[in-house]
Amino acid sequence: MAAPVIDRSATASSVRSLTLGKALNLGLRTAMEADPKVLVMGEDVGKLGGVFRITDGLQKDFGEHRVLDTPLAESGIIGTAVGLAVRGFRPVCEIQFDGFIFPGFDQIVSQVAKLHNRTLGRVKVPMVIRVPFGGGIGAVEHHSESPESYFAHTAGLKVVACSNAVDAYWMIQQAIACDDPVLFFEPKRLYHSGFMKADVDTAATPQPLFASKVLRRGSTATVVAYGPSVKVALDAATAAEEDGHSLEVIDLRALSPLDLGPVFESVRRTGRLVVVSEAPSEASLSSEIAARVQQECFHSLEAPVLRVTGFDTPYPPAKLEEHFLPDLDRVLEAVDRSLAW
Amino acid sequence: MSVLDEVPATEADSAVPDSAALYRTIRFIRRFEERAVELVKAGEIRSGIHPCIGQEAVAAGAVATLDADDVVLSSHRGHGHLLAKGCDPARLMAELAGRATGIDRGRGGSFHPSDFSANVFNATGTVGHGAAIAAGIGWAAATAGSPRVVLSFFGDGAVSQGALLEGFNLAALWRLPVVYVCENNGYATTLPAGAAIAGTVVGRGEAFGIPSSSVDGQDAETVYAAVREAVVRARSGGGPSLLEMRTYRYHGHHTFELKTRLRYREQSEVDSWLGRDPLLIQAARVAEDERARVDAEVEARLDEVVRFAVASPYPDPATATDHLHADGLRPRPGSAR
Numbered sequence: 236m237a238a239p240v241i242d243r244s245a246t247a248s249s250v251r252s253l254t255l256g257k258a259l260n261l262g263l264r265t266a267m268e269a270d271p272k273v274l275v276m277g278e279d280v281g282k283l284g285g286v287f288r289i290t291d292g293l294q295k296d297f298g299e300h301r302v303l304d305t306p307l308a309e310s311g312i313i314g315t316a317v318g319l320a321v322r323g324f325r326p327v328c329e330i331q332f333d334g335f336i337f338p339g340f341d342q343i344v345s346q347v348a349k350l351h352n353r354t355l356g357r358v359k360v361p362m363v364i365r366v367p368f369g370g371g372i373g374a375v376e377h378h379s380e381s382p383e384s385y386f387a388h389t390a391g392l393k394v395v396a397c398s399n400a401v402d403a404y405w406m407i408q409q410a411i412a413c414d415d416p417v418l419f420f421e422p423k424r425l426y427h428s429g430f431m432k433a434d435v436d437t438a439a440t441p442q443p444l445f446a447s448k449v450l451r452r453g454s455t456a457t458v459v460a461y462g463p464s465v466k467v468a469l470d471a472a473t474a475a476e477e478d479g480h481s482l483e484v485i486d487l488r489a490l491s492p493l494d495l496g497p498v499f500e501s502v503r504r505t506g507r508l509v510v511v512s513e514a515p516s517e518a519s520l521s522s523e524i525a526a527r528v529q530q531e532c533f534h535s536l537e538a539p540v541l542r543v544t545g546f547d548t549p550y551p552p553a554k555l556e557e558h559f560l561p562d563l564d565r566v567l568e569a570v571d572r573s574l575a576w
Numbered sequence: 577m578s579v580l581d582e583v584p585a586t587e588a589d590s591a592v593p594d595s596a597a598l599y600r601t602i603r604f605i606r607r608f609e610e611r612a613v614e615l616v617k618a619g620e621i622r623s624g625i626h627p628c629i630g631q632e633a634v635a636a637g638a639v640a641t642l643d644a645d646d647v648v649l650s651s652h653r654g655h656g657h658l659l660a661k662g663c664d665p666a667r668l669m670a671e672l673a674g675r676a677t678g679i680d681r682g683r684g685g686s687f688h689p690s691d692f693s694a695n696v697f698n699a700t701g702t703v704g705h706g707a708a709i710a711a712g713i714g715w716a717a718a719t720a721g722s723p724r725v726v727l728s729f730f731g732d733g734a735v736s737q738g739a740l741l742e743g744f745n746l747a748a749l750w751r752l753p754v755v756y757v758c759e760n761n762g763y764a765t766t767l768p769a770g771a772a773i774a775g776t777v778v779g780r781g782e783a784f785g786i787p788s789s790s791v792d793g794q795d796a797e798t799v800y801a802a803v804r805e806a807v808v809r810a811r812s813g814g815g816p817s818l819l820e821m822r823t824y825r826y827h828g829h830h831t832f833e834l835k836t837r838l839r840y841r842e843q844s845e846v847d848s849w850l851g852r853d854p855l856l857i858q859a860a861r862v863a864e865d866e867r868a869r870v871d872a873e874v875e876a877r878l879d880e881v882v883r884f885a886v887a888s889p890y891p892d893p894a895t896a897t898d899h900l901h902a903d904g905l906r907p908r909p910g911s912a913r
Contacts, residue, residue: 300719306749311708311742318712321697341739345702346709353683353698354690356899390907391900414902492905 249438256426258400258435259289262407263327265437267297270325273411276303276312277329277365286331287367287426309339313364317346320362325411332423333368334377340385347416348391363410363417368396369463369513370545370560371424373553380550381462381514386418387491387523394491395444396420398465400433402488405441413444420490422463430466445489447497453483456507456570459498459524461487464511464561471566480570490520498524499531506537507573511561516544538576541569593640593800595861600870601636602796602855604877605656608665609827611878612655612672612686616831620886621672625686626653630826633854634759635660635729637799638821641807642727647713648696649706649728652687653759653825657729663691665877666884675888682891704734707743707756714752714816725753725810727803733764735780736772744818748784751815755806756781758820759793765829766840781818793821794852797861824849 253261267273275290275297281304284291294302305312309330316326330336336343343364350360370379386394393415397403403421410417425431442448450465451472460468465486472482483501487493502508508528510521525540543561551559609627616624628635635656639648642661650657658668663679671678672686679691690698697713700706710728717724734740735758747754758777762769781788787809791802799821806817826846828838859867897906 306742306745308742308745310705310739311711311746314705314708314739314743315712315715315746318709318714319716320712321709322713322716324716338738341702342705342708346700346705350698351902352899353680353688354692354899355681355683356902357692358690359902361902393901415905492908 250434250436252432253400253404253435254427254429255397255400255403255422255431256287256289258404258433259407259421260291260293261435261437262404263290263293264296266408266411267293267301270411272323273325273327274301274303274319275327275329276305276316278305278307278331280304280329285329287423289365289421289426290329309335309337310342313339313342313347316362317342317350317360320360320416321350321358325361325363327363327365327411330364330366332374332378333366333380333382336364336366336382343386343392343418344389348389351415352391359414360416361414363407363419365407365419365421367423367426368420369422369424370550370556371463373556375552376550379556381512381545383418383420383490384514384519387520392416392418392491393445394418394420395489396422396462397488398422398425398460398462398486399431401435404435404437406444406488409441409444420462424463425466445492445494447485447487447489447494449483449497449501450486451482451484453481454505455480455482456509456573457483457485457498457501457505458509458511458566458570459485459487460511461490462513464513467561467563467566468511470563471570474563475567475570480574482570493524493527495524495527495531498528502528502532503535506535507570508536508540509543509566509569509573510540511543511566513545513560515547516542517547519544538573541573543569591804593637593797595797595858596866596870598636598640598796598800599858599862599867600874601640601660602632602858603870604665604874605632605635605659606855607874607878608659608669608881609655611882612669613827613831615669615673615882615885617834621686622674623672623685623687624831625655625672626830627827628653628656628825630849630854631759631761631793631823632656633796633799633858634757634793634821634823637796638727638729638757638803640800641804642725645695646724647726649710649713649726650696650698651700651706651729651731651734651759652703653731654689654729655686658689658691658694658696661691661696662694663696666881669881669885670888673885673888674890675885676891677884677888681895704730704737704740706730707740708746709743710754710756711743711747711750711752714747714754715750718753723811725755725807727755727757727807729757729759731764732758732760732762732769732773732777734758735777736764741780744781744784744786744816747816748786751813753810753813754816755803755810756786756816756818757803758818759823760820761823761825763825763829763841766838777820778818786816786818788818788820790820790822793823794854794857796854796858826850
């Protein structure tokens with residue numbers, strides 16, 4: 236029998252430097268160790284460890300009955316997970332790419348979202364649907380989309396998006412522990428990015444799941460973002476500093492329910508708001524935020540709420556996505572427009 | 577844990593159907609539906625209903641093969657499934673009528689009620705979803721080493737839905753303890769099955785290697801024998817089965833047809849199926865005095881059922897935002913006014 240391998244770095248400290256992708260992997264692993272009812276299912280999540288390697292090693296360590304490679308059948312995957320969830324399991328479904336969620340949309344909207352309400356709470360549906368979302372990887376339609384607004388629009392679902400490794404580690408565990416169904420959006424282009432690598436303290440006390448977070452204090456204008464757009468907002472804040480503008484950056488984290496209290500508080504101080512999202516702007520989360528901020532902060536606003544979003548078009552070809560995606564320049568331009576109002 | 581797990585196993589499996597019990601179930605469903613149609617006409621059931629009159633032998637025969645802790649997933653034409661599984665008829669009628677005393681306080685209505693005390697999981701108002709959910713419940717049972725099986729009902733319209741076929745594939749792939757029962761009443765709303773289904777219903781199952789057969793759905797005892805074989809197979813680890821029940825609805829797709837006077841079926845066709853009425857077929861197997869006793873008992877019970885439903889209050893509007901989330905979160909004030 237081989238001598239046990241002792242990971243001295245882990246015993247010495249609870250802090251690890253992790254990319255967002257590795258933090259998700261560790262969060263999933265921790266949740267599976269804590270609760271044998273947690274299952275992972277999806278396309279290529281087992282042997283391959285997921286096309287983005289987020290479930291890497293889980294099948295090897297937890298077995299084929301807890302980490303299941305499924306056929307390409309999103310309606311079947313989500314439907315099966317509903318059956319498991321109502322019988323006490325906590326399935327975590329991986330949707331391989333954002334655009335692949337639509338074959339399962341009917342199950343999510345008609346069953347997942349409505350069962351608890353329809354059954355007066357006699358049935359709980361504690362499942363997580365993980366969705367790598369957003370662009371920036373040179374893919375096109377179906378592989379770069381931001382469909383979160385569809386789900387935030389649907390009563391009965393909870394929707395969150397992580398933007399960094401620390402949140403990724405904690406939020407995935409909190410979503411799995413949640414008794415409601417959670418749509419969990421992951422910024423795929425940041426999975427393996429060094430920028431979002433962070434020291435994750437696995438012994439820390441995490442922030443609540445459904446809470447937004449002020450990432451950077453400022454006084455000139457407020458910038459609200461979530462998922463991959465948080466990095467863009469932070470970059471913009473750094474660049475604006477050179478122009479003497481101090482931007483307050485808020486990561487929404489929770490998309491349904493929205494936690495807009497910190498946003499209202501911020502806008503009442505700055506008088507200006509720019510919302511950044513890769514999703515098209517029409518009838519979207521960015522519209523909802525704009526509507527609620529004008530309702531709650533009407534007398535504090537010095538300028539209309541401005542939005543920097545993806546275009547109201549299908550996702551463009553790879554060479555054009557840098558024009559489609561909100562970037563530092565478009566965010567700064569919006570801040571300038573707000574200041575010039 | 578789900579409340580579904582709280583129901584203990586009670587009944588013993590039997591190869592021989594109880595003819596008198598089947599007659600009572602069919603009679604009860606028939607009269608329940610006829611009374612419900614009266615309540616639709618009287619304006620007490622505002623949604624209308626999808627009556628299963630003519631299809632009662634499928635519900636009665638199939639569900640009679642199950643134990644109390646086996647699970648039924650129903651369809652939009654599902655009152656018979658619920659009643660056969662032991663749902664309280666008074667609370668079901670109240671549910672149809674959208675009353676606060678209904679099994680889902682009116683939220684399930686006629687189209688997608690649930691009764692967990694009877695192990696009837698929700699019917700699906702949208703068609704074809706149940707197949708994969710049944711697979712998941714079956715998976716949970718199989719993983720727990722439980723002999724529990726899942727009976728998943730759907731109509732012929734559902735076999736054109738991709739969601740149903742995804743469920744078939746997964747249940748077959750993972751050999752899950754599910755019995756799929758297609759009630760082929762010949763019409764998806766108004767579209768004849770011949771104009772909707774390329775190939776056959778049974779062919780849908782065979783394509784996935786699922787043991788599949790077509791059964792006379794008007795004879796409850798034939799239904800019982802066929803479903804029992806599939807249930808025994810599922811219980812012993814043999815995986816899913818598909819049974820097509822050839823049947824007919826004597827009423828329209830939905831009670832709205834009472835007003836529209838749609839004509840999409842030949843009277844000769846209706847008449848030929850009336851000649852194979854599941855109630856009469858089963859009645860012939862029960863002594864006349866026994867039938868008279870059952871009929872009187874059913875009628876008296878349904879009088880109580882209707883009285884209870886009609887006298888029950890509607891839900892308090894203040895409850896509209898209850899139970900949206902497991903953690904008690906309610907919609908924002910103003911968004912639910």
